[in-house]
Amino acid sequence: MANTETAYAKINLALHVRRRREDGYHELETLFAFVDAGDVLRVNPAPRDRLTTVGEFASALTDPFDNIVMRALGALPRPEGLDVTLEKNLPVAAGLGGGSADAGAIFRMVELAHGLPDEWRERAARLGADVPACVESRTCVGRGTGTQLEPADDSLAGTPVLLVNPRIPLATGPVFRAWDGEDRGPLPEGDARRIALEGRNDLEAPAISLVPEIAGVLAAMGGTEPFLARMSGSGATCFALYETTSARDEAARRIGSDHPDWWQLKGKLR
Template identity: 50%
Template sequence: MAGPVLGAADSEAAYAKINLALHVRKRLPNGYHELETIFAFLDRGDVVSVQPGKGLNLKIGGPFANGLSCTDNLVIDAARRLAEVSGIAAGARLHLDKRLPVASGIGGGSADAAATLRLLNRFWGLDHSLDRLAEIARPLGADVPACVLSETCSGAGIGQDLTAIPDAGLGRYSVLLVNPMVPVSTADIFAAWDGLDRGGLVAGDILSIAENGRNDLQAPAVAMVPMLTVLLRLLEDCEPVMARMSGSGATCFALFETLAEAQKAQDHCLQAMDGAWAMIGSFR
């Protein structure tokens, strides 16, 4: 899959997100969960583009556009939120090129909303900082502020209390994403979490934190989608630096020292899992 066109004045990449570790600590009365996570972002994903227009409207294309609503969509929600907070009545004709699977644990709608905020901030000449956009994004969803920043960071609270991790040292790795094309409900996965607090993230360099961490949603996801066990075993067969499920699934990722190793692992997984989706990228 080709990467998004970056740097164009009328388009913005919605970078794929992975959770290097995801520790669920407790359920909160408001229905959310308190967690600790490490967000990291790849250099490719969906693409949101914009043209001048009256009002706010959205069209969706791309390989994963089927079934998505152009009105009940976080892209439109983000555009309305930014216009309201900024006190403007500007319009925009938005287009979402949906290249990532839906409901797959790699950002998806959250990344699309975040890209929309960055794009319209520039397009409308609002000049909000990324930190301000992340603050504006908070009501749009737990992962949207992190996706606004799209840089390696830790997340606490419901994932919106962010701390940047500069010089994370992840750039040398190639990242393979594989999804068995079984959509999973984030709400269902969180509901199936067993409620046990297995502790927070440990201190150390970013890779040590990730390797010594876990994804507490992986066990309930595997129970709902047994083929994830097969997928994770296929990835481990290829001797990655590490392999794990991202978010609430069903996408799994593996880190490799070289692009050639990632490509070999991709071939291995796609040959063994008919109909699976895969993408190779680099960390931002």
């Protein structure tokens, strides 16, 4: 079994909210993409499943028994337990699918060692709407609640990306509740780059109404000449895409100098 796996940060290059459903969820159309960095999970065989959390954001995970990593382990049949150390590098409640990415990494490690059950997608979806996409961690379109996946092209693979978060947690539920209910139309057609550039994030305005600092993050990122800057998921993390690594690195330097209290992560799209 691979004993180290990265839980790749998820970003929504576009996120269109189409309607509220009677079950309380929302009908979505989104373009998922993944950054080549994130949390890190290290595992060893053990008599029973065990989780230890370390890293900058470990203290935000208050209940280890309800952690999505433990629930992912419980969802997958195996002949042995796993002792997991989760290095929590991604902020929590940040629009990056951090917990879903952690669960996705567990699915990949179990798949490598033992294979996955045929209905693994259903098992993943029960853990969270982003988890099936995070298992594969490739650019794709998600529909429904985000669990109905369609492949997307790799036209943005290798694109330099900068993630910035004002270090303010923002739970998903209140953001969806603040959405105005207006259907602004479907995802654009075309390759991933076109969908990203012509798409939007319908949760950006409601998130800014709850955490006005997000607007400041977007303004700061927009001033560094990316070809796209947008909020990810339900926020408060924002991303910017650049044509060159040097442009991204200069943007990270400027934003870090102007806002040393903000969290940031540099990477490339997978």
